[in-house]
Amino acid sequence: MIAAHSTDLADLAQQVIQGRQIQLDEALELLATPDEQLLALLSAAFIIRRNYYGMQVKLNYLVNAKSGLCPEDCQYCSQAKGATSEIPKYSLMTAEQMVDRAAQAVRNGASTCCLVISGRGPSQREVQAVADATREIKQRWPSLKICACLGILKDGQATQLRQAGVDRYNHNLNTAEEHYREICSTHTYQQRVETVESAKEAGISPCSGLIVGMQESPQQLVQTLLALRDLRADSIPINFLVPIPGTGLADKAYPLTPQYCLKVLCVARFVCPTVEIRCSAGREKHLRTLQPFSLYPANSWFVSDYLTTPGQEEEMDHQMIRDAGFEIESLGATSMGPNAMGSSNTVSTSNRSCQSGGGDCQNGSGSCHSSEAAGPAEAVGGGSGTGACGQAAGATNRTSVATGCGGSGSC
Numbered sequence: 001m002i003a004a005h006s007t008d009l010a011d012l013a014q015q016v017i018q019g020r021q022i023q024l025d026e027a028l029e030l031l032a033t034p035d036e037q038l039l040a041l042l043s044a045a046f047i048i049r050r051n052y053y054g055m056q057v058k059l060n061y062l063v064n065a066k067s068g069l070c071p072e073d074c075q076y077c078s079q080a081k082g083a084t085s086e087i088p089k090y091s092l093m094t095a096e097q098m099v100d101r102a103a104q105a106v107r108n109g110a111s112t113c114c115l116v117i118s119g120r121g122p123s124q125r126e127v128q129a130v131a132d133a134t135r136e137i138k139q140r141w142p143s144l145k146i147c148a149c150l151g152i153l154k155d156g157q158a159t160q161l162r163q164a165g166v167d168r169y170n171h172n173l174n175t176a177e178e179h180y181r182e183i184c185s186t187h188t189y190q191q192r193v194e195t196v197e198s199a200k201e202a203g204i205s206p207c208s209g210l211i212v213g214m215q216e217s218p219q220q221l222v223q224t225l226l227a228l229r230d231l232r233a234d235s236i237p238i239n240f241l242v243p244i245p246g247t248g249l250a251d252k253a254y255p256l257t258p259q260y261c262l263k264v265l266c267v268a269r270f271v272c273p274t275v276e277i278r279c280s281a282g283r284e285k286h287l288r289t290l291q292p293f294s295l296y297p298a299n300s301w302f303v304s305d306y307l308t309t310p311g312q313e314e315e316m317d318h319q320m321i322r323d324a325g326f327e328i329e330s331l332g333a334t335s336m337g338p339n340a341m342g343s344s345n346t347v348s349t350s351n352r353s354c355q356s357g358g359g360d361c362q363n364g365s366g367s368c369h370s371s372e373a374a375g376p377a378e379a380v381g382g383g384s385g386t387g388a389c390g391q392a393a394g395a396t397n398r399t400s401v402a403t404g405c406g407g408s409g410s411c
């Protein structure tokens with residue numbers, strides 16, 4: 001049993017950094033943390049987050065390169081067969097159009113551009129178009145990471161994407177295996193697992209996440225996180241269901257509170273301590289004014305719009321990140337995570353040296369007296385100065401450029 005006391009939670013965080021694996025019952029207990037102890041949970045998750053990612057926030061930009069008209073019946077998706085949602089519908093963008101959107105990603109301060117197409121899986125022509133666009137993007141912005149999200153892959157397609165320079169492949173598990181039939185009948189959970197595995201075999205960093213709020217039980221939610229850990233996903237997008245009118249789940253989604261969403265992110269950080277945890281679709285709707293608190297467990301956000309739903313103004317995202325004392329990861333210092341595949345993982349910021357070097361910032365233990373490096377419990381206590389630590393986030397913040405695209409982000 002984990003006593004819900006801040007000291008115990010901080011101790012558990014240190015144990016996780018030392019290699020302890022959180023088990024299902026422990027994760028359920030963390031998820032059940034009472035709202036009044038949420039700050040202690042956030043502070044503990046932040047110890048782990050800061051150990052691996054410092055104060056860096058990775059921004060990702062979505063390009064909906066083909067929208068709507070999908071033959072699959074995913075109940076959460078506005079692009080699904082049977083969905084009556086009013087969304088843009090168009091066939092695959094040209095490579096030139098995708099390159100133009102990548103330029104927007106760079107302008108918006110993103111270090112990863114996600115090329116997403118609707119459908120069960122890509123045709124050979126579609127893989128070729130994404131490969132061509134990737135080569136062109138890499139030529140113009142060699143440091144910009146490319147994540148492809150094209151659905152279920154056939155033999156050889158992952159290798160083709162890798163050879164073109166695709167860094168990461170996204171295919172979400174979305175929910176627990178035992179719950180999968182409730183949300184989709186046209187493909188299986190196992191097919192999703194196999195696609196992630198094929199990306200890994202081709203040397204592409206695997207990205208796979210989930211959607212919270214699809215009538216799953218807490219146990220099923222935790223099972224999904226454990227499955228993602230077993231799958232060795234390098235990046236885990238946590239989506240909070242936006243019940244889009246016209247989708248199968250529009251009237252069945254259960255209400256999500258900002259506090260519950262934050263707890264899910266904390267549990268994800270405890271279960272999968274080293275990976276990129278991305279607070280994804282639904283952040284604006286469900287976390288609302290508490291969005292900045294998501295940065296304590298999560299180290300990654302989408303910037304701008306989702307696939308078929310709007311985000312918020314990019315400058316608002318940037319401002320929230322800066323105001324909370326975090327730093328947007330610059331294009332040249334993009335980290336794919338400490339253990340990620342296919343990446344040089346260059347994290348070279350002042351915060352990294354702060355946490356690993358001497359002084360009182362070490363180990364992300366929360367003992368740094370800079371309010372900008374302090375956990376949420378301290379921050380809420382009113383710390384707003386620049387702090388004593390010369391290596392704190394605010395000392396090196398770059399001036400971020402402007403903002404960005406849109407959907408649920410969960411193909």
Ligand code: SF4
Nearest residue numbers: 070074077080118411
């Ligand atoms: S999530 Fe992807 S596969 Fe499922 S309906 Fe939407 S576009 Fe199609």
